[in-house]
Amino acid sequence: MTTTNVTPILPPSPFTKTSHPQHSVDRLAFLIDRSKSINHLLETHAALLRHGFHNHSILNFKLQRSYASLGRLDYSVALFNRTHNPNVYFWTALINGHVQCGLHDNAILYYTQMLTHGVQPNCFTFSSLLKSCPLEPGKALHSQAIKFGVDSDLYVRTGLVDAYARAGDIWSAQELFNTMPEKSLVSLTTMITCYAKYGELDKALVLFNGMEDRDVVCWNVMIDGYTQHGMPNEALLLFRKMLSAKVKPNEITVLSVLSACGQLGALDSGRWIHTYMENNGIQVNVRVATALIDMYSKCGNLEDARLVFDRIDRKDVVAWNSMIVGYAIHGCSQDTLQLFNEMCRTGYRPTDVTFIGILSACSHAGLVSQGREFFSSMKDEYGIEPKIEHYGCMVNLLSRAGHLEEAYALVKNMNIEADPVLWGTLLGACTLHGNIALGEEIAEFLVSRDLANSGTYILLSNIYAAAGNWEGVARVRSLMKDGGIQKEPGCSSIEVNNKIHEFLAGDRKHPKSKEIYMMLDEINGWLKAYGYTPQTDIVLHDLEERQKEKSLEVHSEKLAIAFGLISTQPGTTIKIVKNLRVCVDCHAVTKLISKITGRKIVMRDRNRFHHFENGSCSCGDYW
The missing domain is CATH 1.25.40 (Serine Threonine Protein Phosphatase 5, Tetratricopeptide repeat)
Known part of the structure; x- marks a missing residue:
């Protein structure tokens, strides 16, 4: 190691001939431990060499460890290689340094070399090795820990629990955790992390609630x-x-x-x-x-x-992407494209997420030709292989614009398997454009390959209902019943005074249910005065006309809007979140409510945002 032209930061007094050697060692050890930068550590190392401590085992161990922690693993390895007969602590520091740098294969290699040299590992060796360790090496290390009698050590056992948990072997992690006689804060947090990561939140909460600290x-x-x-x-x-x-x-x-x-x-x-x-x-x-x-x-x-x-x-590319996607979900297509161009001019290279935002923006605005160009440029210009999300955006763009056959061909020719969301997008467009033949073909394809979900059946039912084919609707309902398939209920939420209020269709569980339904009656009066006719053709049951109207009046978003009107000051913007796509009738009604009340209503449905103001919507009735 080169040590020339380095000025020591040590004061001269501890290294005069009259200084006690142990005082000098203690002073150097203190400075090594306190070094916060590589330059400070190099200066201390230079002083150490100058005063003849180059073979001092404790100081060299501390140097080796500190170089690794400050990112100079090469210096740490060089020191180790100059150490005569390194003991387990030197080997463990070397192993831990490589683990900290994410070089786990190298750490395992040094572990095997340590064993070859006849040095027996200790609990700290295994604790270091088990950090971020994959499952198979973790199992081997588990066996080694048992062999060397350190598997019951609290830190080793916690590392083993973590290794199994990270690999998704919850059962093994749980068994090891349950046999720990003592459970530290770290081991409890490790097991809670395991449960939380894999959705076992009830089990995680039991452990969490049982923690003293x-x-x-x-x-x-x-x-x-x-x-x-x-x-x-x-x-x-x-x-x-x-x-x-x-x-x-x-x-x-x-x-x-x-x-x-x-x-x-x-x-x-x-x-x-x-x-x-x-x-x-x-x-x-x-x-x-x-x-x-x-x-x-x-x-x-x-x-x-x-x-x-x-x-x-x-700004990094993630921040640019977040703003681009934000504009896209609000249907601000021109702002999305403008920000994309600005991002490219600034020198940032688009990622797959960037193109999800761009293609979504094109889809919401019906920009078919531009969408095609962006989709092609992903691979041709930027070397980005389209993912299922990008195909979804393109299918939505093409099919909503009426290019159903092109969208269908795109799905069939994809080099990845289409998911239910993609097929649902295509089926929804068949409903929109009344293409019953293609809708039936797609639905039969999905059912025959056991790919159909509740959305598939609902969309096929929509197609039949729109064509007045109630026999087809009944057949679909029968298939759903026989298969135990439940329709996802529509749910809308609204935040008032920092509290979230949720509504299902026809909900009467809210404490202010009486006032909400009185407001709904008032809204219906306003709508009739404006000559509005309920769009009962979207009701998927063969009911009397008045029954269809009644079912439309209690959709979840209408209940949420009614609650917003009685719970907020006049002129306040009402914000609604819905789990499904807003229906045609609710969309039309919300436009009228915004005009009658002078309120701005912002609704986020499954696909996008709708900003209703003065009788119109930001989507331009294209959603």
Whole structure:
């Protein structure tokens, strides 16, 4: 190692001839441990060599470990190679350094060399090796740990639980965890992480509730578990409990909670968290800012999303993608394309996510020729192989624009297997364009290959109902009943005073149900005065006309709008989130309500955002 032209940072006094050698060792050990940069460590190393401590085992061990922790694994390995008869601690430091750098294969190789040299591993060796270890090496290390009698060590056992958990072997992880006589905070958090990652949230919660001490890490694991598995209400509830327990959130916490707010469309809660971050010193770095953009976009507030985006000093491609997708889901196609061009001019290379946003924007606006060009450029210009999401955007674009045969051909000629969402998109377009023959062909294909889901049957039923073929509707209903297939119920939610209120079609469980239905009656009076006729042809049952009208009047989004009208001040924007695509009748009714009340109504359905204002919708009735 070169040590010339390096000025030691040590004061001269500890290294004079009168200094006690142990004092010098202690001083050097202290400086090595306190080194926060590679330059400081090199200066200390130079002083060590100059004063004759180059063979001091403790100092060399500390140097080897510190070089690895500061990212200079090459220096760490060089020191190790100069060590005469390294003991288990030197070997373990070498192994741990490679694990920290993600070089797990190298770590395993050094472990085998250690055994070859007759050095017996200890519990720290196994704890290091088990970090981020794949399943098969993990099993082998488990056997080795048993052989060397360290498998019952708390840290080794926790590492083994983590190795099995990361590989998805929940049973083995659970068995090992249950046999631990002592369970530390780390081991409990490891098992909770395992359960939460694979959706066993009830089991995770039992462990979590049984913990005497909970740090921010275990709170984060539970909150993120709920968020990742589509339980955002539970995530927000747990976040509030975390604040009540006086546990200070960190960056990981807010990333999960902002995602939960985005899923729910809980704008007020998301804004509160944004303010909380600013008031409590949680830095809005590019990662957090991207989460804020995503949250504001999904909560219907593009203005604040763009403000956050514009304030990012060093945007990465993920931040650009988040804003592009945000514009796309709101149907702001020109803004999407403009931002894409700006991104490319700035020197960022598009990713597959970028093209999901671009193709979605083209789909929402019916920009067929531009969509075709972007789809072709993905592979030809940027070398990006289209994924199922990109094909989905193209099928939606082509089929909604009436190019059903082209869309069908695209699906049949794909080099990846079409999923139910893709087929559902095509079936939905068959309904829209009244192409019963193609719809039946697709449905029969899916049923024959056991690919049909509830959406398949509902869409086929829609096709028959639109054509007045009630016999066909009845046949589809019979198939669903025989197969035990349930239709996904329509659910709409609205946030009022930081609380999420959810409604199903015909719901009467809400505490203000009486007032809501009185508001619905008033709305129906307004609609009749405007000469509105309910679009009963979309009702999928052979009912009397008045019965069809009644079933339309209690759709979940209408209940949510009625609740919003009685629960907020006049002029306040009403924001609704629906789990399914908004139906034609509800879309038309919402346009009229926005005109009659002077309210802006923002609705996020399964496909996109609709901004209703003064009797018109941002989608231009193309959705």
